Amino acid sequence: MPEAVVQRTYGQSDVLNIEKITVNDPADDEILIKQTAIGIHFHDIYVRTGLYKTLNLPGIPGVEASGIIEKLGKSVNNLKVGDRVVYITGSYGAYSSHRVINHKIVAKIPDELDDATMATNFSRALTVNMLTEQVFNLKDKKIILVTAAAGGVGRLLCQYLNSMGKIVIGTVGSQEKITLAKSYGCKNAFIYNDDNIIEYSKEITKGNGFDLVYDSVGLDTFEQSYNLASNCGYLINFGQSSGPIPPVEMSKLAQKSLSISRPILFHYTNQRSLFENMSRSVFDQFINNVYSLEDKMCFDLKNVSQAHDILESRKGGGSLYLKP
Numbered sequence: 001m002p003e004a005v006v007q008r009t010y011g012q013s014d015v016l017n018i019e020k021i022t023v024n025d026p027a028d029d030e031i032l033i034k035q036t037a038i039g040i041h042f043h044d045i046y047v048r049t050g051l052y053k054t055l056n057l058p059g060i061p062g063v064e065a066s067g068i069i070e071k072l073g074k075s076v077n078n079l080k081v082g083d084r085v086v087y088i089t090g091s092y093g094a095y096s097s098h099r100v101i102n103h104k105i106v107a108k109i110p111d112e113l114d115d116a117t118m119a120t121n122f123s124r125a126l127t128v129n130m131l132t133e134q135v136f137n138l139k140d141k142k143i144i145l146v147t148a149a150a151g152g153v154g155r156l157l158c159q160y161l162n163s164m165g166k167i168v169i170g171t172v173g174s175q176e177k178i179t180l181a182k183s184y185g186c187k188n189a190f191i192y193n194d195d196n197i198i199e200y201s202k203e204i205t206k207g208n209g210f211d212l213v214y215d216s217v218g219l220d221t222f223e224q225s226y227n228l229a230s231n232c233g234y235l236i237n238f239g240q241s242s243g244p245i246p247p248v249e250m251s252k253l254a255q256k257s258l259s260i261s262r263p264i265l266f267h268y269t270n271q272r273s274l275f276e277n278m279s280r281s282v283f284d285q286f287i288n289n290v291y292s293l294e295d296k297m298c299f300d301l302k303n304v305s306q307a308h309d310i311l312e313s314r315k316g317g318g319s320l321y322l323k324p
């Protein structure tokens, strides 16, 4: 019988529990997927704790998964039963063994790629595509700072920027992650808010500051990210792993003619043709080994609480997934 992780209240990881569920037949434009791998993300923790009240409770969390199509709605003619697909959704419901979903939000996984790699890295690689190809043109940006350079998105972002010939400097939370960040293409890496980065930044940017800063840590790093960005530079904040950034005065941007952007992936992937282009590009990158990926950590669906605890402790690297 199909089962899912149901969240009935906000709180610690023990609010996530397995329940039996009923799964309907797909409507005309939907497909039924037997899920094989479900990605776990920091976003899921914000939803669990109530920092984001975007999931109606009781509800099934989870935004990304892959699986095999078991049934097609009448009007779905671009996919077939047995196809392997991956999806991301802002409507939640991914923490389940089976699910019915609109066919327009899935992408067919190429034969060369496996379900677990996609369930853990598809949205991250799409995020990298958004940050480097969609938000604005990186052509003239040479020296770039990436916070959380050894995190799930961070490690892909560093590798991709490196493949574009950019000079990438990373910041991370621990000494071990400095080594990791360097292995992902950072020329150098520092622990957050280590003052040594100020001198180093002066040296490597000839006193100008970084052309571009990618900040996903938020509260703990925003001030340093602002300080290290060059005049007329760019700061792209795309996450808040340490907490939300307080409101920023326009006059603060004026002090260095700084441009700030706060992009959200779903605003890009909700445009079907853009989603198709971004997916194709991301699949090609995985097939062509642009990314070297860490080992994945697999948890049985019923052990979801343990997986959340590990992610929250920052000990699990970036690729945790649930197996129904």
Ligand SMILES: NC(=O)c1ccc[n+]([C@@H]2O[C@H](COP(=O)([O-])OP(=O)(O)OC[C@H]3O[C@@H](n4cnc5c(N)ncnc54)[C@H](OP(=O)(O)O)[C@@H]3O)[C@@H](O)[C@H]2O)c1
Residues within 6 Å of the ligand: 041, 042, 043, 123, 124, 127, 148, 149, 150, 151, 152, 153, 154, 171, 172, 173, 174, 177, 216, 217, 220, 238, 239, 240, 241, 242, 243, 263, 264, 265, 266, 311, 312, 314, 317, 318, 319
């Ligand atoms: N805007 C978008 O559309 C979009 C898309 C995808 C992801 N995101 C966001 O981007 C961020 C990174 O995503 P991800 O998938 O790379 O997550 P992740 O793999 O969990 O990496 C996040 C990293 O943040 C660092 N960190 C710093 N302060 C932290 C704290 N207080 N608690 C936990 N971690 C902390 C950790 O690295 P250290 O141990 O080195 O500090 C951790 O590895 C998240 O906030 C996520 O919600 C946004």
